[in-house]
Amino acid sequence: MEEKYQPQQIEQKWQKRWQEAQLFRAEDFSPKPKLYALDFFPYPSGDGLSVGHCRNYIPTDAFCRYKHMKGFNVLHPMGWDAFGLPAENEAIRKRSHPSKTVPRYIANYKRQMNMIGISYDWSREINSSSPDYYKWTQWFFLLLYKRGLAYRSTAPANWCPSCKTVLANEEVEGGACWRCGSIVEKRDLPQWFFKITEYAERLLNDLDLINWPEGIKMMQRNWIGRSEGVEFEMQIADAQGKPSGKSFRVFTTRVDTTFGMSFAVLAPEHPLVLEITTSDRRAEVEAYIARSQRETEIERLSTERVRDGVFTGAYAINPVNGQLVPIFIADYVLMGYGTGA
Ligand SMILES: [Zn+2]
Structure with a gap:
C-alpha cells in the first residue's frame, strides 16, 4: 500500500466509477424516501469555481451522500444562473458575446465541480439562458401577468449617473457604483412587480412552519411586508400645536396602540418631509435624506443595523387623543410599502 495519499490516482479512478454507474442519478417513481437538495445556481464567470463556492456546495454534498447511503432517493441537481447583468458584463469585459463566454465558463465550472467530486445528477442540468429553459420562465410570467399578479409601477x-444605467441592489457597494465608483442616486423609474402582497398572510403564517434561524425569518417578514392594517390621517402642527393645514396618511398593523403613540415616522423620500421640516432642523434632515438615498433597500431593512432617525421639528396630532407627537424620518420606513409613514 502507498504510504502517501495520491489524489490524482485515487480520485480519478472513483469519479470514473461513479459516472459509469450513474450513481447520483435520481430515480423517477422510486418507492424510496425522497430527498431534494438544491444549492443556489452559480453564475458562470471567467474566474472559475472559488473557495466560496466550495464552502457552500461541499456541506450540501456531504449531507446528500449521507442520505444516499441511508437509502434515500436523492435529487441533487445543478444549473447555471447565466442570464442578466453578470453574464453580460463579463462578456463586455472580455470583448466577446455571452453566447460564446457562457458555454465556455459552464464547461469549466462543471469540470471543476466533478474534480472536487460533488454528487450532482447532471442529467437534470439547466441553463437559465437557454431557450429550452427560459420559455418556461416566460410562460410563468405570462400566467402571472394575465392573472394580474405581475404589474408595472x-x-x-x-x-448610476455616469454609467447611465440602473443597478441591482447587489451592485451598489457602500452607496457607490461597483463599476465606476460614482455615488449612486435613487430615481423613480417604471419597473415590474409581482403582487406577493396577495399572498402575504399565507407567506407570513407559513414562516412558523419552517426551521429557519429567527434572524432570517425576521428578514423575510420585512420583505413580505404588512398585509393587514389600518390607514388613518394625521394633521401636522407646530410645536405649540397650531395646525399647519397639511396632513399625511399613516399605516399601522396595530391600531390598538394608536392611543399610546409617542412619535410618527415618515420615509425620508416622503414628499412632505422637506415642506414640514423647520429651519433649525433642515441641515440634519437633508444630510439624513442624502445618506439614505445612497443606501439600498437591503441595507435599509437589514436586521443587523441600528434603527436611527432624525427629528423634523414638526409635530402631528394624534387623532385618538389630540396629543402632539414629534415627526421623525427614518430609513427603515420605505416609500414603496404602505403609505411611507
Ligand atoms: Zn457607474
Whole structure:
C-alpha cells in the first residue's frame, strides 16, 4: 500500500466509477424516501469555481451522500444562473458575446465541480439562458401577468449617473457604483412587480412552519411586508400645536396602540418631509435624506443595523387623543410599502 495519499490516482479512478454507474442519478417513481437538495445556481464567470463556492456546495454534498447511503432517493441537481447583468458584463469585459463566454465558463465550472467530486445528477442540468429553459420562465410570467399578479409601477431604483444605467441592489457597494465608483442616486423609474402582497398572510403564517434561524425569518417578514392594517390621517402642527393645514396618511398593523403613540415616522423620500421640516432642523434632515438615498433597500431593512432617525421639528396630532407627537424620518420606513409613514 502507498504510504502517501495520491489524489490524482485515487480520485480519478472513483469519479470514473461513479459516472459509469450513474450513481447520483435520481430515480423517477422510486418507492424510496425522497430527498431534494438544491444549492443556489452559480453564475458562470471567467474566474472559475472559488473557495466560496466550495464552502457552500461541499456541506450540501456531504449531507446528500449521507442520505444516499441511508437509502434515500436523492435529487441533487445543478444549473447555471447565466442570464442578466453578470453574464453580460463579463462578456463586455472580455470583448466577446455571452453566447460564446457562457458555454465556455459552464464547461469549466462543471469540470471543476466533478474534480472536487460533488454528487450532482447532471442529467437534470439547466441553463437559465437557454431557450429550452427560459420559455418556461416566460410562460410563468405570462400566467402571472394575465392573472394580474405581475404589474408595472413606478418605484425608486438605483441609478448610476455616469454609467447611465440602473443597478441591482447587489451592485451598489457602500452607496457607490461597483463599476465606476460614482455615488449612486435613487430615481423613480417604471419597473415590474409581482403582487406577493396577495399572498402575504399565507407567506407570513407559513414562516412558523419552517426551521429557519429567527434572524432570517425576521428578514423575510420585512420583505413580505404588512398585509393587514389600518390607514388613518394625521394633521401636522407646530410645536405649540397650531395646525399647519397639511396632513399625511399613516399605516399601522396595530391600531390598538394608536392611543399610546409617542412619535410618527415618515420615509425620508416622503414628499412632505422637506415642506414640514423647520429651519433649525433642515441641515440634519437633508444630510439624513442624502445618506439614505445612497443606501439600498437591503441595507435599509437589514436586521443587523441600528434603527436611527432624525427629528423634523414638526409635530402631528394624534387623532385618538389630540396629543402632539414629534415627526421623525427614518430609513427603515420605505416609500414603496404602505403609505411611507
Ligand atoms: Zn457607474
